[in-house]
Amino acid sequence: MSKLTISDIAARAGVSKATVSRVLNDRAEGVGPETRAHVRAILAETGFQPSAMARGLATGHSRSVGLIIPDVINPFHPLLVSGAEQALSAVGYSLFLCNTGSNGAKQGDYIRVLVDKRVDGVILDSVGFEAEAQVRLLEREGIPVVLLDCVIGDRASRYGVVLDNDHGVREAMEFLFRRPDRRLLYIGGPSDMSQSVDRRNSVERIAREWRLAGDQLTVLPGDFGLECGFRLVTELIGKQSGRPFPFNGVFAANDMMALGVLKALRRAGVSVPGEVEVLGYDDIEFARLIDPPLSTVAQPALEMGAASAELLLRLINNDKPRRKTVVMKPRLILRGTTLAPDDVGQTHIQE
Amino acid sequence: MSKLTISDIAARAGVSKATVSRVLNDRAEGVGPETRAHVRAILAETGFQPSAMARGLATGHSRSVGLIIPDVINPFHPLLVSGAEQALSAVGYSLFLCNTGSNGAKQGDYIRVLVDKRVDGVILDSVGFEAEAQVRLLEREGIPVVLLDCVIGDRASRYGVVLDNDHGVREAMEFLFRRPDRRLLYIGGPSDMSQSVDRRNSVERIAREWRLAGDQLTVLPGDFGLECGFRLVTELIGKQSGRPFPFNGVFAANDMMALGVLKALRRAGVSVPGEVEVLGYDDIEFARLIDPPLSTVAQPALEMGAASAELLLRLINNDKPRRKTVVMKPRLILRGTTLAPDDVGQTHIQE
DNA sequence: TTGAAAGCGCTAACAC
DNA sequence: GTGTTAGCGCTTTCAA
Numbered sequence: 137m138s139k140l141t142i143s144d145i146a147a148r149a150g151v152s153k154a155t156v157s158r159v160l161n162d163r164a165e166g167v168g169p170e171t172r173a174h175v176r177a178i179l180a181e182t183g184f185q186p187s188a189m190a191r192g193l194a195t196g197h198s199r200s201v202g203l204i205i206p207d208v209i210n211p212f213h214p215l216l217v218s219g220a221e222q223a224l225s226a227v228g229y230s231l232f233l234c235n236t237g238s239n240g241a242k243q244g245d246y247i248r249v250l251v252d253k254r255v256d257g258v259i260l261d262s263v264g265f266e267a268e269a270q271v272r273l274l275e276r277e278g279i280p281v282v283l284l285d286c287v288i289g290d291r292a293s294r295y296g297v298v299l300d301n302d303h304g305v306r307e308a309m310e311f312l313f314r315r316p317d318r319r320l321l322y323i324g325g326p327s328d329m330s331q332s333v334d335r336r337n338s339v340e341r342i343a344r345e346w347r348l349a350g351d352q353l354t355v356l357p358g359d360f361g362l363e364c365g366f367r368l369v370t371e372l373i374g375k376q377s378g379r380p381f382p383f384n385g386v387f388a389a390n391d392m393m394a395l396g397v398l399k400a401l402r403r404a405g406v407s408v409p410g411e412v413e414v415l416g417y418d419d420i421e422f423a424r425l426i427d428p429p430l431s432t433v434a435q436p437a438l439e440m441g442a443a444s445a446e447l448l449l450r451l452i453n454n455d456k457p458r459r460k461t462v463v464m465k466p467r468l469i470l471r472g473t474t475l476a477p478d479d480v481g482q483t484h485i486q487e
Numbered sequence: 488m489s490k491l492t493i494s495d496i497a498a499r500a501g502v503s504k505a506t507v508s509r510v511l512n513d514r515a516e517g518v519g520p521e522t523r524a525h526v527r528a529i530l531a532e533t534g535f536q537p538s539a540m541a542r543g544l545a546t547g548h549s550r551s552v553g554l555i556i557p558d559v560i561n562p563f564h565p566l567l568v569s570g571a572e573q574a575l576s577a578v579g580y581s582l583f584l585c586n587t588g589s590n591g592a593k594q595g596d597y598i599r600v601l602v603d604k605r606v607d608g609v610i611l612d613s614v615g616f617e618a619e620a621q622v623r624l625l626e627r628e629g630i631p632v633v634l635l636d637c638v639i640g641d642r643a644s645r646y647g648v649v650l651d652n653d654h655g656v657r658e659a660m661e662f663l664f665r666r667p668d669r670r671l672l673y674i675g676g677p678s679d680m681s682q683s684v685d686r687r688n689s690v691e692r693i694a695r696e697w698r699l700a701g702d703q704l705t706v707l708p709g710d711f712g713l714e715c716g717f718r719l720v721t722e723l724i725g726k727q728s729g730r731p732f733p734f735n736g737v738f739a740a741n742d743m744m745a746l747g748v749l750k751a752l753r754r755a756g757v758s759v760p761g762e763v764e765v766l767g768y769d770d771i772e773f774a775r776l777i778d779p780p781l782s783t784v785a786q787p788a789l790e791m792g793a794a795s796a797e798l799l800l801r802l803i804n805n806d807k808p809r810r811k812t813v814v815m816k817p818r819l820i821l822r823g824t825t826l827a828p829d830d831v832g833q834t835h836i837q838e
Numbered sequence: 839t840t841g842a843a844a845g846c847g848c849t850a851a852c853a854c
Numbered sequence: 855g856t857g858t859t860a861g862c863g864c865t866t867t868c869a870a
Contacts, residue, residue, distance in 0.1 A: 139629075141863055152841045157865060168839055185603040185628075189549060190863030192540045193846045200583070200604070208565040208572070211772070218559050221586045225593070230600055232551070233584035235572045242576070249581055252536040253551070273534075278490075362776060399778055421562070422773050425713060427750055492847055503857045508849060519855055541847030544862045841870080846863105853858075 140184050149178045160186055192254065200230040201448060202250035202258045206238040211420040212437060213261070216284060219441020220259055227449065229256070240264040251277050257448045261285050263329055280451035284444040287330045295451060297444040297462045301331060304433040304466030305338035308415055311468060312385050314477060319351055321383040323358040323368060323393050332360070335389050335417065354383065358393050365396025373404050384412055391416035391423050391432055398430070398473065414473040417466075428472025440464050491535050500529045511537055543605065551581040552799060553601035553609045557589040562771040563788060564612070567635060570792020571610055578800065580607070591615040602628050608799045612636050614680055631802035635795040638681045646802060648795045648813045652682060655784040655817030656689035659766055662819060663736050665828060670702055672734040674709040674719060674744050683711070686740050686768065705734065709744050716747025724755050735763055742767035742774050742783055749781070749824065765824040768817075779823025791815050 142160070146153045151171060158167045159175040167175075178184075192198040203220055205213045221231055232255060234246035243262060247270045250258055258274055260267075261284040268289050274281050283296030291298075312320055322339050325332025336355065343353050358364045365388055373381060388394035394416030401408050408414055408428065416423060419434030443462050450457060470477065493511070497504045502522060509518045510526040518526075529535075543549040554571055556564045572582055583606060585597035594613060598621045601609055609625055611618075612635040619640050625632050634647030642649075663671055673690050676683025687706065694704050709715045716739055724732060739745035745767030752759050759765055759779065767774060770785035794813050801808060821828065 142865095143863080153864080154841060154843095154866080155839090158840090161865085166839065171839080183624075185599065187544070187863055188600075188604045189540045189543045190846090191865075193538070193544055193848085194863080194865040196846075198540060203584075208559070208569050209772070211562060214559040214565050217584070218586060221559075221584065222588075225586075225597070228600075230604060231584050233554075233568070233572065233582050235569060235576075237573075246576070248536060249539075249579075253539045253581060277536075395776055399776075402778055421560070422776065425746055425750075425773065426777060427753055493849095494847080504848080505850080505858080506856060509856090512849085517855065522855080538847055541862090542849075544864085545847080545849040547862075839870105842868090844865105844867085846865085848862085849860105851858100851860085854856085 140182055142184075142186060145175070145178055145182065145184055148182070149175045151175060196254075197256045197452075198254050199228060200232060200253070200255050201445075201452075202232045202234055202246070202253070202255045203261075204234040204236060204243060204246055204250075204258065205261045206236055206263050208233075208235050211422065212418055212435070215437030216261060216441035216444075219438040219443075220284075220445040221441075223442040223445035223449070229445075229449070236262075238263050240266045243267070244270050247273055250274075251279065255279065256452045257281065259284050259444045259448055260288075262288065265328060280448060282444045282448045282451065285331065285440060292460065295447055295457075295460045297440050297447060297464065299331065299435050299440070300463045300465050301334040302338045302341075304417065304435075304468070305335050306342060307466070307468045308387055308417075308433050309339065309342050311470075311474070311477060312387060312413070312415065313346070313348075313352075315384075318385055319383045320353050320385045320387060321369075321372070322353065322355045323365060323386065323388045323397070324355060325358055325360045325389040325393075327357070329360075332389050339387075351382075358389065360390050360392060362392045362396040362399075365393030366400045367396070369397045369400035370404070373400070373406070381406070381412065385415070386412060387415045387417075389417055391418040391420045391430060394430055394432065394473075395422065395426065398426070409473050409475050413475060419469060423469075424471060431471045431474040432469055434467045434469045436464050436467070491533055493535075493537060496526070496529055496533065496535055499533070500526045502526060547605075548607045548803075549605050550579060551583060551604070551606050552796075552803075553583045553585055553597070553604070553606045554612075555585040555587060555594060555597055555601075555609065556612045557587055557614050559584075559586050562773065563769055563786070566788030567612060567792035567795075570789035570794075571635075571796040572792075574793040574796035574800070580796075580800070587613075589614050591617045594618070595621050598624055601625075602630065606630065607803045608632070610635050610795045610799055611639075613639065616679065631799060633795045633799045633802065636682065636791060643811065646798055646808075646811045648791050648798060648815065650682065650786050650791070651814045651816050652685040653689045653692075655768065655786075655819070656686050657693060658817075658819045659738055659768075659784050660690065660693050662821075662825070662828060663738060663764070663766065664697070664699075664703075666735075669736055670734045671704050671736045671738060672720075672723070673704060673706045674716060674737065674739045674748070675706060676709055676711045676740040676744075678708070680711075683740050690738075702733075709740065711741050711743060713743045713747040713750075716744030717751045718747070720748045720751035721755070724751070724757070732757070732763065736766070737763060738766045738768075740768055742769040742771045742781060745781055745783065745824075746773065746777065749777070760824050760826045764826060770820060774820075775822060782822045782825040783820055785818045785820045787815050787818070 142153050142156050146156045159172055224231055236243040257280040259282050283294055324336040386397050397414055406412055416430050416432035419432045423430040423432050493504050493507050497507045510523055575582055587594040608631040610633050634645055675687040737748050748765055757763055767781050767783035770783045774781040774783050
């Protein structure tokens with residue numbers, strides 16, 4: 137409980153604070169082997185822990201970073217957090233977790249807090265339109281920022297880690313349209329999240345490229361919530377009381393909505409994947425836990441979190457990479473809610 | 488980017504640093520209304536943010552706390568985190584997230600980091616046997632600790648927030664044994680987690696109290712993993728190729744195992760809840776997302792997180808509560824994997 | 839190789 | 855009501 141300071145150690149060792157400091161920081165030169173050993177012994181014996189605040193004040197950096205996310209409870213985010221945390225803790229950085237609850241004002245507050253904590257950098261997974269101004273505050277303070285899974289403003293102007301949504305969507309679409317008789321329902325996400333806008337744009341671009349006919353693709357807006365997927369599909373099926381349905385495949389912009397879709401189809405007694413194939417996006421943990429396990433476009437979330445931390449660490453060390461954006465590739469994972477790629481007649485479970 | 492300091496502000500306002508400091512900290516006395524307004528104006532105009540590190544050094548507290556958890560990816564923990572985060576951020580405290588990956592050594596490292604960050608307090612949700620010594624390190628430094636969802640050492644000696652597992656188990660057992668013909672399979676959790684030990688002890692105590700016969704209750708050890716629930720039930724069913732099964736109810740010590748049980752039963756074509764009722768423990772988000780939704784003993788995880796933060800804040804403010812332990816009540820939630828309490832013939836969905 | 843001393847940016851007595 | 859001053863615990867020149 138004895139709030140030991142470096143002076144106490146210096147006194148006990150019979151040397152100056154400067155020397156203790158040198159030992160503490162493993163400075164190669166500036167201290168003789170004897171003294172070093174002696175000081176080390178005292179350090180160990182007292183269990184002395186230097187104050188990070190005092191050190192931070194003196195050096196100008198805190199060895200801590202802020203991680204801003206919309207919602208830890210959303211099953212996708214903990215993966216990002218965990219990935220970043222591992223990369224950061226491995227090199228001795230601490231993490232301020234800033235959970236905004238998707239609230240722009242709270243996000244602003246947190247950014248202000250991070251500024252006054254003098255964090256060395258910020259990883260920002262943000263939603264909302266006010267983000268640009270908030271990021272500029274950090275930039276004005278000279279605090280490096282890495283955008284995670286989001287783009288703010290001009291995408292070439294800031295460092296960031298994003299998913300190649302176009303790639304993911306394209307793989308999904310190629311898979312789904314392997315069947316010439318495909319009639320697809322695409323359910324998009326909120327229009328204020330760059331990811332969902334990206335995905336939807338890709339879907340529509342591909343539809344134009346392939347000159348899909350009107351009955352081959354229906355695009356509906358969603359909100360990333362399970363209920364939404366459930367409701368949309370229930371309504372569509374309700375209208376069309378008999379078979380066949382207006383669609384034989386559903387591609388949801390995230391897994392939660394896909395889960396809602398599955399629930400609706402099950403309630404209606406529609407067989408999956410026999411009558412309708414379902415594909416999600418994200419690969420949250422639950423995707424493979426349900427029965428049948430959900431086919432989906434997997435985001436390498438842990439890796440994205442880790443990549444954002446690594447990128448930030450480089451920025452902190454002033455080792456700026458030539459390309460500002462790290463693009464991660466999503467991966468199509470076929471499980472139980474889709475038919476085999478070639479054989480359009482039986483369930484195919486990969487993995 | 489102009490690393491403004493309090494001296495700069497003082498200079499621009501034509502007052503002393505002390506005055507600026509008084510304004511910054513909203514000290515009622517010691518500064519005239521004019522000066523105050525003037526300084527406020529400059530503060531606003533420059534967007535000055537005082538350095539938390541400098542302030543911390545001067546005051547001796549950092550307005551930040553550490554939250555140590557085994558694994559953010561485990562769907563139960565983000566709820567604790569979120570609850571604590573909300574309570575903390577509401578009063579201006581920041582959160583260092585320490586994710587140990589259930590690794591005792593990493594937990595020790597993190598505790599050391601928190602000590603040198605001079606956090607004002609620590610919330611510890613810990614696993615493992617080395618925890619006691621680690622907590623003592625914090626105690627030696629005079630850092631308040633609140634144990635969250637775990638007990639370390641003698642449970643009366645430390646502050647903590649725990650779940651009343653005995654209450655939860657008792658409610659569950661009373662519900663399950665409303666049927667005189669009940670034959671229950673109980674699947675426990677790991678033996679190094681106090682919660683799962685508690686639950687199992689309660690089950691066995693109740694069995695003795697009620698003098699349950701051998702065929703009315705089978706207790707099997709598990710590991711909290713989905714696979715484990717799946718395997719155990721698959722094996723049991725495999726042995727007993729025909730009906731009826733050796734059990735008509737399964738009570739799992741957590742939801743993940745219950746999900747595994749459901750999967751096994753579905754694979755085997757056993758109807759739930761008709762032939763076998765299934766009850767979980769935790770109420771993770773997925774519990775109500777699956778079909779049929781899982782009946783379970785709900786832990787008020789958000790509230791537990793919040794309670795731990797509130798308790799910690801009181802300790803930090805030296806306002807020690809008379810009772811060291813906050814006990815939260817779990818709640819039995821009946822959904823689709825159990826039959827109605829009274830009418831043992833049809834599915835009952837509450838909520 | 840070592841030590842003395844001047845800060846880092848703030849707060850808090852204590853004067854005025 | 856306001857300013858002066860001495861730290862808080864560390865790092866880091868600069869001398870010795």
